[in-house]
Amino acid sequence: MxxxxxxxxxxxxxxxxxxxxxxxxxxxxxxxxxxxxxxxxxxxxxxxxxxxxxxxxxxxxxxxxxxxxxxxxxxxxxxxxxxxxxxxxxxxxxxxxxxxxxxxxxxxxxxxxxxxxxxxxxxxxxxxxxxxxxxxxxxxxxxxxxxxxxxxxxxxxxxxxxxxxxxxxxxxxxxxxxxxxxxxxxxxxxxxxxxxxxxxxxxxxxxxxxxxxxxxxxxxxxxxxxxxxxxxxxxxxxxxxxxxxxxxxxxxxxxxxxxxxxxxxxxxxxTREFVSSPWMGASIAEAVERAKSGESSADKPLVIADNSDNPGGGAYGDATNFLRAMIAADLQNAAFHAIFDPAAVQAGIAIGVGNKGRILLGGKYAPEMGGGPLEVQGQIVSITDGHFRCFGPSFLGGGAWNTFGLSMLVRIGGIDVVVTSNNGQAVDLAQLTSLGVDPFHCTTIALKSSHHFRAAFEPIAREVIMVDGGAMLSASMRPAYHHVRRPIWPLDEVIP
Ligand SMILES: [Zn+2]
The missing domain is CATH 3.40.50.2300 (Response regulator)
Structure with missing residues (x-):
């Protein structure tokens, strides 16, 4: 039958x-x-x-x-x-x-x-x-x-x-x-x-x-x-x-x-206390210093992942703290994925590909945590419908098409910044290549992800470091639970 x-x-x-x-x-x-x-x-x-x-x-x-x-x-x-x-x-x-x-x-x-x-x-x-x-x-x-x-x-x-x-x-x-x-x-x-x-x-x-x-x-x-x-x-x-x-x-x-x-x-x-490596490693200042000091001799990218604004953990994806520090340090040949900000993409469309202009980036959803809006002077490098086809090993991959909505690449000094209209974490190289960034030849790549990025980005990195960008999922945040069963570890002392 x-x-x-x-x-x-x-x-x-x-x-x-x-x-x-x-x-x-x-x-x-x-x-x-x-x-x-x-x-x-x-x-x-x-x-x-x-x-x-x-x-x-x-x-x-x-x-x-x-x-x-x-x-x-x-x-x-x-x-x-x-x-x-x-x-x-x-x-x-x-x-x-x-x-x-x-x-x-x-x-x-x-x-x-x-x-x-x-x-x-x-x-x-x-x-x-x-x-x-x-x-x-x-x-x-x-x-x-x-x-x-x-x-x-x-x-x-x-x-x-x-x-x-x-x-x-x-x-x-x-x-x-x-x-x-x-x-x-x-x-x-x-x-x-x-x-x-x-x-x-x-x-x-x-x-x-x-x-x-x-x-x-x-x-x-x-x-x-x-x-x-x-x-x-x-x-x-x-x-x-x-x-x-x-x-x-x-x-x-x-x-x-x-x-x-x-x-x-x-x-x-x-084994509940076991942690294989810290989720939040360096401070913003330490991470930027590492990126700057390695620029001259780099043959592969330093990959820096900000877990605190990871859209894959439900963060807003529009925190600007780490990008602000990268711009201040004047990093060169760097890429940043991403700022989730549909309005900024529309502003980039109005400026037009190849033109320069002022754009207000991100920081809209929880300005008290992630650094608030960041005003930048940038050049619009590319604008796409946001589609990318993933052949990488991630859960988006296997040859499937994905989209983060209308997206743009804006160049701020030496940093190529991806701005998207849908929120989502960085897990596949196509999220950069589809907008014109060659991740193999970047000196520094900053991502918002806690662990998924490793499948695609660790193999191409000279080193991976985690950074605490201070946003929603930062180690410094203490969410107030109301519905989880109590007592529960690690919120309470639990005697099994
Ligand atoms: Zn999962």
């Missing part, structure tokens, strides 16, 4: 401390796709959907693909946007025998603290208790009991930077095929601890994440579990269930799965 399978993608990571609600406009900005728009955009790419189109061919499935909707991390998704996303996606569930799709796992919607749990519960009601529902997740998912109870299997990516969505989707497809044929009956259990952070923020190179992912893969290889997923959680979602989790999927009896999940979380608890 031919099985009908629901697939798709809904993702947004919610930073509860970002004041800008996420609306459908933000999903549309990154290229929201409906129905027949999806196959030409994603067939042949190394994404969840790319894998699903190939898997459907292999297993003879008929796919229902109603929706692909991604938004840059930011404030909670509005009630209206969440209702519309659910309506689009769940309309595709009619007549389906099973599902395999991608969620982030740390999305918060107005009225639904556990947005993904709500989507899964509604889908479970539509498909019935026996239909296999398999979901791929970001490893920064705040996984809940409701998600584990309503999904048959949760498969989180195992890399940070996240570069294995395609492989995880294929793992899910093999499992879905077996479940559809009733060879297995996957069930998923979850364990957590009173932890908001830990697991080294999800970094998978060394440390507790690496250890638990390796242990989980060994259990899968020996047939002790169908799937073991380790999630570091996203601590800036102020929700009851924020924090790390382990989910274990087994065939049938879940007693052993519970034992494994608890044992893994014991290890996560014991």
């Amino acid at each position: 031919t099985y009908r399978i629901l697939t798709g993608h809904i993702s947004q990571e919610t930073n509860s401390f970002n004041r800008i609600p996420t609306t459908l406009k933000h999903f549309r900005a990154l290229g929201l796709l409906l129905g027949d728009e999806i196959p030409p955009a994603l067939c042949g790419t190394r994404t969840t959907l790319g894998a699903m189109f190939e898997a459907a061919e292999k297993f003879g499935w008929m796919l229902s693909h109603p929706l692909v909707a991604k938004a840059t991390p930011g404030g909670a998704v509005t009630k209206e946007a969440f209702a519309q996303l659910c309506a689009w996606f769940l309309a595709g569930a009619a007549g389906c025998d099973g599902a395999l799709f991608e969620l982030h796992g740390a999305m918060v919607a107005e009225g639904y603290e556990d947005a993904e749990g709500e989507i899964l519960a509604r889908l479970r009601t539509l498909l019935g208790p026996d239909a296999p529902i398999v979901v791929t997740l970001d490893l920064h998912a705040n996984v809940t009991e409701k998600m584990a109870a309503n999904a048959s299997a949760l498969i989180a990516v195992r890399t940070y930077p996240h570069i294995d969505y395609y492989e995880r989707a294929w793992q899910g497809a093999e499992l879905l095929d077996r479940a559809l044929r009733r060879e297995i009956h996957p069930k998923t259990v979850i364990a957590k601890r009173p932890m908001l952070g830990g697991l080294d923020g999800g970094r998978t190179q060394v440390g507790p994440m690496r250890e638990l992912i390796d242990r989980g893969e060994a259990l899968e290889a020996f047939g002790k579990a169908l799937v073991v997923s380790v999630c570091a959680g996203f601590s800036l979602s102020d929700v009851h269930d924020a924090g790390p989790s382990v989910t274990v999927t087994v065939d049938g009896d879940t007693a052993e799965a519970r034992r494994i999940a608890e044992q893994f979380m014991d290890y996560a608890w014991e």
Whole structure:
């Protein structure tokens, strides 16, 4: 028989401390796709959907693909946007025998603290208790009991930077095929601890994440579990269930799965203080000094990443502190990605390519933190529609097109500054090359990212340093939590 399978993608990571609600406009900005728009955009790419189109061919499935909707991390998704996303996606569930799709796992919607749990519960009601529902997740998912109870299997990516969505989707497809044929009956259990952070923020190179992912893969290889997923959680979602989790999927009896999940979380608890390298390294002054002193002898770029204004963590992306210091130091042959400021792009369009003029850059959303607006005299080097095709290893990559909206490159002294109309972090070299910057031959590249940038930029760098630019995610900020369960480490003293 031919099985009908629901697939798709809904993702947004919610930073509860970002004041800008996420609306459908933000999903549309990154290229929201409906129905027949999806196959030409994603067939042949190394994404969840790319894998699903190939898997459907292999297993003879008929796919229902109603929706692909991604938004840059930011404030909670509005009630209206969440209702519309659910309506689009769940309309595709009619007549389906099973599902395999991608969620982030740390999305918060107005009225639904556990947005993904709500989507899964509604889908479970539509498909019935026996239909296999398999979901791929970001490893920064705040996984809940409701998600584990309503999904048959949760498969989180195992890399940070996240570069294995395609492989995880294929793992899910093999499992879905077996479940559809009733060879297995996957069930998923979850364990957590009173932890908001830990697991080294999800970094998978060394440390507790690496250890638990390796242990989980060994259990899968020996047939002790169908799937073991380790999630570091996203601590800036102020929700009851924020924090790390382990989910274990087994065939049938879940007693052993519970034992494994608890044992893994014991290890996560014991290693909670482990940090492989500082998230915020140098001060602004130190970082600029390093850049200036290395200019004359550089054969490769020094890559400086400002974690404090990382749009990938829900920051506003328009902080100017670090750029201001770069301009003051008169850095040469440098690139800066990016200032999110649609009005500045419009001002650049009015000035015109090749012309010089004064522009007010960024600093609009939280001027008290990121440095406020920066008035510059610059030359407009290029203006594009903001599209860039990513062939790099990042989660945007695999040959997929992305857009940050109307974008421009403005040259301020010796610094080429990217200004975008949609907010987003720097993860692919195409974000520079598409505007005319050659990252291989820059002396200094400043980015806003905490870790994802490493997949593409570390291989071309002479050195990578982190800087605390003083913006929303700065080490000096102390977010006021209201909804997370208490007591919880590290906000409270916790006796396990
Ligand atoms: Zn993530």
